[in-house]
């Protein structure tokens with residue numbers, strides 16, 4: 001268990017965060033630009049010392065300025081992947097991955113075998129002999145991930161690991177990452193701007209705003225009961241897993257949604273709450289997705305009202321306070337939700 005109290009002071013910015021990461025726990029760290037997310041990762045990795053506070057892994061203190069305790073980065077068993085991968089320019093993809101293992105005293109043959117296995121898991125077998133300058137950004141990012149995951153770090157720190165990948169590869173790499181994280185007993189901290197990553201990969205999400213934690217809960221809790229306007233906007237996005245025949249998607253949790261275009265097979269769908277229309281009577285006309293719902297919660301955040309709607313599927317909708325009053329939408333009200341097919345975004349997962 002990693003337990004940290006991090007206080008870092010910079011001109012015009014103070015990070016003041018309490019954080020725990022349990023064994024096998026995947027914690028998403030979300031927040032606006034400049035909120036301090038990367039600083040949290042750097043402090044945990046030992047790339048930066050805290051000004052006050054304490055970082056401990058079980059009984060081992062990594063950083064405590066009050067006592068002078070300090071464990072350098074290489075002693076922490078931490079694996080770090082930044083959005084800007086740092087590969088060794090003169091080494092092939094295979095050598096880059098092996099390097100991480102060799103540095104941990106894995107013998108040459110075992111390191112090579114394990115590296116090839118990880119390159120294969122990330123779809124890079126054909127590129128094993130290429131140098132970083134012969135790889136696309138996305139491919140290089142996958143090599144950087146393979147290099148770190150192959151070492152099975154005690155604490156995995158990922159800073160926007162999928163940001164450089166295009167939509168098709170992102171789903172695939174996310175799936176490999178999810179498989180890895182499910183089997184892992186170490187903890188993981190994942191900085192992301194993508195609510196899909198948070199929903200599909202993390203058990204818990206922490207929202208950082210201006211150096212402070214403004215909310216801590218499951219991605220589902222953050223989506224249905226956001227405490228700040230930023231969280232409402234980012235995590236309020238409705239996320240569904242399902243199986244697609246190219247347009248119609250059968251959702252894992254029940255119900256179907258039609259997207260204007262969707263890859264076939266396993267997909268993840270997102271629907272912005274702002275694109276959900278709510279009606280008292282079944283709407284005429286032809287929005288592709290119309291289904292009955294019951295209002296279970298009404299919460300005002302900033303200038304919008306977030307409605308939590310129970311139905312198949314459940315969905316969150318953002319309306320203006322005026323619309324909510326006009327439609328008489330209080331908790332318990334029966335209504336209809338509708339979403340246009342071109343407002344349903346689909347990507348492979």
Ligand SMILES: Nc1ncnc2c1ncn2[C@@H]1O[C@H](COP(=O)(O)OP(=O)(O)OP(=O)(O)O)[C@@H](O)[C@H]1O
Nearest residue numbers: 010011012013031032033034035036037038039040
């Ligand atoms: N090396 C540095 N020296 C001084 N200030 C810095 C340094 N690095 C970051 N900062 C400042 O510290 C604050 C937190 O930065 P940090 O990079 O942790 O934010 P972030 O949440 O990761 O942002 P982003 O989403 O843009 O990556 C910002 O105000 C930033 O300008």
